[in-house]
Amino acid sequence: VCLRLQQYLPIKEDRVRIVVDAQRCQGHTLCAMAAPDLFSPSEEDGHAVVSSAAVPADREADAELAAAGCPERAITLEH
């Protein structure tokens, strides 16, 4: 419910995409700690807002770290 795509970059075939399961996300905000440029907490309730669904190639490692750090397992990366 709280997931908003602030900026929808054109998706290229080779880009990793971040998908947040809004039902699972409970606003722990730990993803924003790993990758503040990719995730920001919603003003409303702290649920993850994905700043950029398509991950720049040089940010893939941090996107993976954020996904690994989600206690609700709400973040997946689509290759």
Added chain:
Amino acid sequence: MTSTEFDHHSPEYARNWREINAGLRAQCPVAHTDAHDGFWVVSKHADVAEVARDDATFSSYQEFPDGSRTGATIPVSPLRQVPIEMDPPEFFDYRKLLNGRFSPAAVKRWEPFLRDITTFCIDNIIESGSADLVSDIASPVPAILTLELLGMPTAEWRTVSDVTHALVHTTPGTPENDTALGGMMGILGQINETIAARRAERKDDLISELVHTEVNGELMTDARLVEIITLVMLGGVDTTGSLIGSSLEWLRRHPDELKRLANDSSLLPKATEEFLRYFSPIPGLARTTTRACAVGGQALEAGERLFLSWSSANYDEDVFERPDEVVLDRYPNKHQAFGLGIHRCLGSNFARLQFQVVVEEFLRRLPDYVVDTDAAEPYPSIAVVNGWVSLPITFTPGPRLGSKFAL
């Protein structure tokens, strides 16, 4: 083995919770105990997560025709807290009333006030060279903040703090716990007075907002308002103070890590999560099965009580490398100290900000503090909150800085 003598209220658990949890994980990850009319202890990270995410099977609140009820603690507390003791769909109606004032952005706006309270508390002791870390810093900061947020008189912070401390570290059914409950009745009276006052004249505080907010087209009853305010008060006052006390006590015993943190405040956010994991200020909460099911391979009937051990999950060897060590920059750190699922701690952003502001100011102004470990007194029971009765400290006196906050 599926049976143990586990009792989270016991003095043995208060002293040896890490060892007892480790034993459960290794030998009996879903264990039954006869304590408190019988319940199951869930100790593995994955099992706790599975239960916490399934609110249909594992209820946080049920009422029965005979007037009895379940709730989020074992044994059930006489004071219901809402919405932590409430199931969907009703739960969502109440949680959304509160989310706005507890979001990261809303909490961030409290930082200047929080720094003023912290400066005020440190100013009160800084010239003397000795203090009690608990009653002079770790208790007043969260208590004053919580009362201000609610719209209750901050001058009353010590009463509220003393009562909530006593309420959490005494065992239900003992005279000490009855005294604490008596004190809580007095605080409930103050809450009721504030509700009446804000109903007559609205101010810019949480109680004002709640008394004028409708749920499903109707204003809330006083009883319901008290259940919500009790949650904010009990959740806000004791938990964060315990984390502050435990962490500063640990840092004093680990001077290299203390120096590292004092010199690099960018470490603080990750260190906060690690201290949350390592100390797990709320060791666990309860659920009740609504139907026959299985947890971690253990078959359960409907109506059985479960204790979800966040503190055990936070040391699960299958999830955390070197779980017995504090790794200040640990990441990922999928700790469960704030719980998981829809009931995840409402005040987590306040807890983090308070911890970071207090630790930063404290290490800056009392860099050479020494804890009198012989006189330090941990809670005798950690069933509800794992914290300290007192932590006497000494330090080189310094100058007052002056604060915009005064009582």
